[in-house]
Amino acid sequence: MRWIIFIFIYFLINFYSFQSLRTITRSNWVLIGYVIVSIAILVNLIYQLSQPNPEGGFTGGRGYAIGFMLAFMAGNLISMLFMFGEDIGRVIVAVFQKVTTPAESFSLPSRRKFISQIAMGIAAIPFASLLYGMYEGRYNFxxxxxxxxxxxxxxxxxxxxxxxxxxxxxxxxxxxxxxxxxxxxxxxxxxxxxxxxxxxxxxxxxxxxxxxxxxxxxxxxxxxxxxxxxxxxxxxxxxxxxxxxxxxxxxxxxxxxxxxxxxxxxxxxxxxxxxxxxxxxxxxxxxxxxxxxxxxxxxxxxxxxxxxxxxxxxxxxxxxxxxxxxxxxxxxxxxxxxxxxxxxxxxxxxxxxxxxxxxxxxxxxxxxxxxxxxxxxxxxxxxxxxxxxxxxxxxxxxxxxxxxxxxx
Known part of the structure; x- marks a missing residue:
């Protein structure tokens, strides 16, 4: 049950990042690549944590699986906050337009490209930082x-x-x-x-x-x-x-x-x-x-x-x-x-x-x-x-x- 809840939350967060990415680019290769990376990181984490671990702890492959998941999730969470905030604004605008012009059908305004660009740009900071921390920061005495x-x-x-x-x-x-x-x-x-x-x-x-x-x-x-x-x-x-x-x-x-x-x-x-x-x-x-x-x-x-x-x-x-x-x-x-x-x-x-x-x-x-x-x-x-x-x-x-x- 815990895995089911985690996977649901994981894909919900990734959905928002996917929406942000789709607003920026229409390249199917980029979008497909994002989906493949998302699935690969999740599958690797589940695989590593399901392996026998007589020594305990989270080192080796387990540690890297956790590290990649943290980096990916941190970036996606930042992106999701921006996109969710924009969605709230879109709903408010749509409701206001419907109230002021009842004859018009209810429709959400399109996502704004610059909001998605800001979201992805800021999301790249924790993502890149956590990757840097894995490869250089841990020995930065x-x-x-x-x-x-x-x-x-x-x-x-x-x-x-x-x-x-x-x-x-x-x-x-x-x-x-x-x-x-x-x-x-x-x-x-x-x-x-x-x-x-x-x-x-x-x-x-x-x-x-x-x-x-x-x-x-x-x-x-x-x-x-x-x-x-x-x-x-x-x-x-x-x-x-x-x-x-x-x-x-x-x-x-x-x-x-x-x-x-x-x-x-x-x-x-x-x-x-x-x-x-x-x-x-x-x-x-x-x-x-x-x-x-x-x-x-x-x-x-x-x-x-x-x-x-x-x-x-x-x-x-x-x-x-x-x-x-x-x-x-x-x-x-x-x-x-x-x-x-x-x-x-x-x-x-x-x-x-x-x-x-x-x-x-x-x-x-x-x-x-x-x-x-x-x-x-x-x-x-x-x-x-x-x-x-x-x-x-x-x-x-x-x-x-x-x-x-x-x-x-």
Whole structure:
């Protein structure tokens, strides 16, 4: 039934785009070509989603099928809005003419060619953008730099630089050179430490097999520290037994060790300089809306005091809203990921930032401050489901810690 409803809506939307195209051109080849493409995209999606998928997720052919459908539907929806609006106007004009001249028969005015041209022109923007996001945008890595000031930062850590990456989703990658370039980009930042905030894989530990050596090349003076994200627990796969699922989770944890990363599971470590120290705290995933809740902030911070300077890694930013930002143990800086910025949006740095994901998450991309405490939500390193990024590019965050009050 869901497929029937979807197919009906799909062809209804396409009908309006077809009408728009027919107003612009009378070429039967163009119209036939449009119909063939419409049917091919739908058939491919149904075929890909009907295939066995023991690994779960939406990668490979499934991901591209979803991507092409999103691009095609986005353009057609824009076109439909214009055409539907014109239809309302046509009906109003026809009714008015019938009322004012009863002797005349009721007839709709013809569609206006320039309206169809505008509709198709604007519709081409999201269509082309989503295709670009699939072929270029997903590897369009950006380094975003921030400077944060803390009065309680130990003097020895003034100028300390933290690089953050998140949401690798290694099972989605298909271009080793692009990933190697991104690893080089991380190392070029010469950060004092690199912190990874979860979702190493889409579902299975084996997804990291081709990439373990590549990510093991990430270097920093004080090492790489990491936490788990919701996808690292393998909850989106149908396992034969719970024992099999737990074995996969352990294998994911083992990959961190193979790469030389320090995985923090509701625990903390200290970094010391000149007799002073800061704490790196890592909690397991905790998220609202049905996501896994294994994070235990109290356990992770056991033994720490409010006076200790702390950097907390928590994959899902909803934990910051739920508990971290008001916790009496005073977590000065939290690093999260998870949202991907929905891999789609519009950003004009310093001026404007929008993505549909903001209606789901209060903290979804970049730096936020409440109660004198900060959170950075990394936009993610990889991609999932839609195999691309538009406007919300893959991110490497670099945060410099500075001693002193926040500048006015």
């Amino acid at each position: 950006k380094v975003l730099k921030y400077t944060l000031h803390f009065e309680d930062l130990p003097d020895s850590f003034n100028g300390y630089r933290v690089a953050q990456i998140s949401d690798i989703h290694s099972g989605s990658f298909d271009n080793k050179k692009k990933i190697e370039y991104a690893i080089d980009l991380i190392n070029e930042q010469e950060a004092d430490t690199v912190l990874f905030t979860g979702d190493l894989v889409n579902n299975l530990a084996d997804e990291m097999t081709p990439w373990t050596r590549t990510f093991a090349n990430i270097k920093s003076k004080d090492g790489v520290f990491s936490v788990l994200g919701n996808h690292d627990y393998g909850d989106y796969v149908s396992w034969n037994s719970d024992r099999e699922r737990l074995a996969n989770v352990q294998a994911v944890k083992d990959v961190h060790a193979k790469m030389g990363w320090n995985l923090l599971l509701n625990e903390h470590r200290f970094i010391e300089k000149n007799g002073e120290r800061i704490a790196l705290v890592g909690v397991e995933n905790w998220g609202t809306g049905g996501f896994k809740k294994k994070g235990d902030l109290d356990k992770a911070g056991q033994g720490l005091s409010p006076g200790d300077f702390k950097i907390l890694m928590s994959h899902d930013p909803s934990y910051w809203q739920e508990k971290i930002k008001t916790d009496p143990n005073n977590y000065q800086l939290t690093l999260s990921g998870h949202t991907h910025g929905m891999q789609f949006g519009i950003e004009i740095p310093g001026w404007f930032k929008w993505s549909p994901v903001q209606y789901r998450y209060e903290n979804w991309a970049g730096i936020y401050e409440e109660f004198g405490r900060y959170i950075n939500v990394n936009r993610g390193f990889g991609f999932l489901a839609y195999p691309g990024r538009v406007g919300i590019w893959p991110e490497i965050s670099v945060i410099e810690l500075r001693k002193g009050p926040k500048p006015a």
